[in-house]
Amino acid sequence: MKVCSHKGLVIAVLTRNEHCPPHVHVGTDKWDARFLFSFWHNGVKLWDVTPAQNEPTATSLEDLRLVLKQAGNLRRARELWWSSRQTLCLENLQWDMAAGEVVSPKDCRQGALVIQSSRFDTHGYKTVLYLTGQPSPLEIEL
Template sequence: MKVCSHKGVQVAVLTRNEHCPPHVHAGTPAWDARFEFSFWHNGVRLWDVSPAQNEPNAAVLEALRQVLKQSQVLHRARTLWWRSRGTLCLERQHWDAVAEEAVSPQLRRFGTVPIQSARFDPLANKTVLHLTGQPYPLEIEL
């Protein structure tokens, strides 16, 4: 599903055989870049490019990353991911309230709380986390 395009490069959330973490594909017939995004912060990072021998220059990849960081584009990517995948990829993760981030339980940080469930509210543009032992959900405005 198309998220946007930038200078002829299509950016999309694919709907078949996709997996966590949340990401979009951007590219041309010669190369495909994956950019990872989150449902608890507004950062976007380049994940990988394949095939490596056809990788575009760093300026092209950074321009795409900056486009993806735009609030309306990132919101569309999140909405399409949530609607097609039905997950925020936060299952079996823990919430670190001090650092305000999701972390793997293998990191064994003191004071983290298991995430029981997570959902994205596209209309309010927020993530809702249900944490173990907490009476009220944690709402993260994006």
């Protein structure tokens, strides 16, 4: 599903055989790049490009990253991911209350709470985390 386009390239959330973490694809017949995005912060980063020998320039990849990071495009990517996958890929990770970030259980941060479940509120444009031992969910406005 198309998120946006840039210089003739389509940035899209694929809907068949997709997997965590949340990401989009963009490319040509010679290369495919994947960019990661999140449901708890507004950062976007390049995940990988295949095949590496056909990788576009660093400037082109950075341009694509910045296009995806634009508020409207990132919102659309999140909405498409949620509607097609129904997961934020956060279950069984942990929320570090002090740092305000998701961490891996391997990091063993004191006070971090397990994310039991999560959902994306498309109308309020926020992420809702259900944390172990917490009586009410944590809402993250995006």
